[in-house]
Amino acid sequence: xxxxxxxxxxxxxxxxxxxxxxxxxxxxxxxxxxxxxxxxxxxxxxxxxxxxxxxxxxxxxxxxxxxxxxxxxxxxxxxxxxxxxxxxxxxxxxxxxxxxxxxxxxxxxxxxxxxxxxxxxxxxxxxxxxxxxxxxxxxxxxxxxxxxxxxxxxxxxxxxxxxxxxxxxxxxxxxxxx
Amino acid sequence: xxxxxxxxxxxxxxxxxxxxxxxxxxxxxxxxxxxxxxxxxxxxxxxxxxxxxxxxxxxxxxxxxxxxxxxxxxxxxxxxxxxxxxxxxxxxxxxxxxxxxxxxxxxxxxxxxxxxxxxxxxxxxxxxxxxxxxxxxxxxxxxxxxxxxxxxxxxxxxxxxxxxxxxxxxxxxxxxxxxxxxxxxxxxxxxxxxxxxxxxxxxxxxxxxxxxxxxxxxxxxxxxxxxxxxxxxxxxxxxxxxxxxxxxxxxxxxx
Numbered sequence: 001x002x003x004x005x006x007x008x009x010x011x012x013x014x015x016x017x018x019x020x021x022x023x024x025x026x027x028x029x030x031x032x033x034x035x036x037x038x039x040x041x042x043x044x045x046x047x048x049x050x051x052x053x054x055x056x057x058x059x060x061x062x063x064x065x066x067x068x069x070x071x072x073x074x075x076x077x078x079x080x081x082x083x084x085x086x087x088x089x090x091x092x093x094x095x096x097x098x099x100x101x102x103x104x105x106x107x108x109x110x111x112x113x114x115x116x117x118x119x120x121x122x123x124x125x126x127x128x129x130x131x132x133x134x135x136x137x138x139x140x141x142x143x144x145x146x147x148x149x150x151x152x153x154x155x156x157x158x159x160x161x162x163x164x165x166x167x168x169x170x171x172x173x174x175x176x177x178x
Numbered sequence: 179x180x181x182x183x184x185x186x187x188x189x190x191x192x193x194x195x196x197x198x199x200x201x202x203x204x205x206x207x208x209x210x211x212x213x214x215x216x217x218x219x220x221x222x223x224x225x226x227x228x229x230x231x232x233x234x235x236x237x238x239x240x241x242x243x244x245x246x247x248x249x250x251x252x253x254x255x256x257x258x259x260x261x262x263x264x265x266x267x268x269x270x271x272x273x274x275x276x277x278x279x280x281x282x283x284x285x286x287x288x289x290x291x292x293x294x295x296x297x298x299x300x301x302x303x304x305x306x307x308x309x310x311x312x313x314x315x316x317x318x319x320x321x322x323x324x325x326x327x328x329x330x331x332x333x334x335x336x337x338x339x340x341x342x343x344x345x346x347x348x349x350x351x352x353x354x355x356x357x358x359x360x361x362x363x364x365x366x367x368x369x370x371x372x373x374x375x376x377x378x379x380x381x382x383x384x385x386x387x388x389x390x391x392x393x394x395x396x397x398x399x400x401x402x403x404x405x406x407x408x409x410x411x412x413x414x415x416x417x418x419x420x421x422x423x424x425x426x427x428x429x430x431x432x433x
Contacts, residue, residue, distance in 0.1 A: 013284055020232060020236050020239070024238065024239035024241075028238070028239040030235060030238045030239050037231060038234055039230045039231040039232070040227035040228065040234075042230045042234075043227035043230030043231065043287060044223055044226065047220070047222040048219065048223070051215065051216055051219045054215035054216075054218060054219055055212050055215040056184070057184075057215070058211040058212070058214055058215040059208050060184050060187040060188050060191070062214075063192070063204045063207055063208050063211075064188075064191040066191070066195070066203035066206070066207035067190070067191040067192070067193075067194035067195040067198070067203070068194050068195070068198040068200050069190045069191055069193075072194065105327065105331060108328070108331060109331055109334075109335070112332060112335045113335060116336070117332045117335055117336045117338075117339060118336075118338075118339050123343065126325075126328045126331075126332055126343045126347075127328075127343050127346045127347050127350055128350070129327075129328050130327070130328035130329070130347040130350075131350035131351035132319055132320050132351065133317065133318050134318075138318040141286070142293050142313070142314055142317055143310070143314065145294065146293050146296075146297040146310075147303060148297075148305065148306050148310065149180070150306065150376065151306055152305065152306050152311055152365075152366070152371045152373070152376060153179075153361070153362055153365030154311050154314045154318075154362075155179050155180060156179060157311070157315050157359075157361040157365055158314070158315065158319065160357055160358065161315065161355065161357045161361070162318075162319075162354065164353050164358075165319070165350045165351060165354035168350035168353040168354065169350045172346045172350060173346060176346060
């Protein structure tokens with residue numbers, strides 16, 4: 001099963017690129033080299049455009065992470081999340097998931113090493129990490145790339161999505177294995 | 179909301195840093211993450227440039243349109259205000275396909291290109307449109323079939339059962355995506371977050387930023403007496419106050 005997925009994700013991009021190059025050049029007669037470089041310029045501009053948004057967002061998150069305020073948040077939320085059967089050990093990682101992808105990955109690795117990949121804690125952590133993206137990062141990058149700073153409901157909806165995935169991860173793992 | 183969250187994060191961080199004696203770490207992290215943000219963005223340049231180049235070739239060869247048509251029923255449902263022949267459809271189709279296949283690195287450039295295409299249908303420069311909010315909800319709740327990163331970390335520690343989380347992740351991510359879409363729609367109807375209401379508030383405050391590249395059917399028309407916030411000096415304030423007074427007088431007389 002894993003093998004099939006690995007093959008797909010390794011082959012998909014190269015095969016698509018070759019197909020696009022062949023089809024555009026030999027069937028549609030598109031001047032591929034000059035069009036490609038033209039498009040690449042846009043990509044460059046977009047990547048640079050994101051910088052101010054990402055700096056603003058990540059600096060605040062970095063300060064928050066280092067301050068120990070995360071522990072306070074865990075103390076407040078733990079009584080609530082334990083009601084759905086979430087082990088308290090997973091909670092810091094689950095909260096970190098919305099703020100910092102790298103931070104959450106590091107915390108998941110710690111949990112996996114400490115409790116084992118097939119423990120209840122290890123499985124809930126992996127499923128919770130795998131089933132959402134980092135809300136604050138996505139908002140900064142995606143909206144930043146078009147210069148949008150008034151995000152409306154995006155953060156609220158994204159965080160509720162994160163919460164839903166955490167609840168789902170806990171319930172599913174508990175039903176499937178424990 | 180972003181304003182409150184950002185200010186909240188910074189203020190709480192400094193208070194907590196002071197109380198728990200971690201102010202040194204707070205300061206170091208501030209500089210570290212500023213650097214990280216630039217590293218991430220600059221690291222994106224190569225991959226962004228490559229896939230944007232590829233995408234342009236695909237567009238010129240007419241390959242995007244075919245893809246866009248294939249998943250247009252889903253698009254109509256999630257993005258009702260995007261016309262069927264708009265290029266955003268096909269790029270979003272590629273974006274969804276890349277995500278579902280789990281080629282995450284390749285997905286981001288397509289996601290950003292989709293955002294840019296949707297910006298042509300955004301009446302304002304800086305307020306997210308309904309379609310953009312919806313795309314973000316899908317992006318942030320993730321629609322992957324294979325949680326590549328999580329499996330890779332698990333396999334590094336223990337190969338046995340590393341991929342056993344695939345099915346639970348598919349269920350959990352479906353639930354989170356549906357939740358995200360649901361609340362995006364519901365919240366989008368509230369007074370606080372309704373698109374038109376946000377525009378009206380900006381017009382009233384004199385801070386509206388109109389998108390000159392808007393190609394949709396219904397551009398913003400500013401009222402004749404619109405004065406931007408920068409030009410609202412004392413004489414403007416006096417004028418508005420006078421107008422309000424007169425209105426109240428008229429209302430009284432009518433009574």
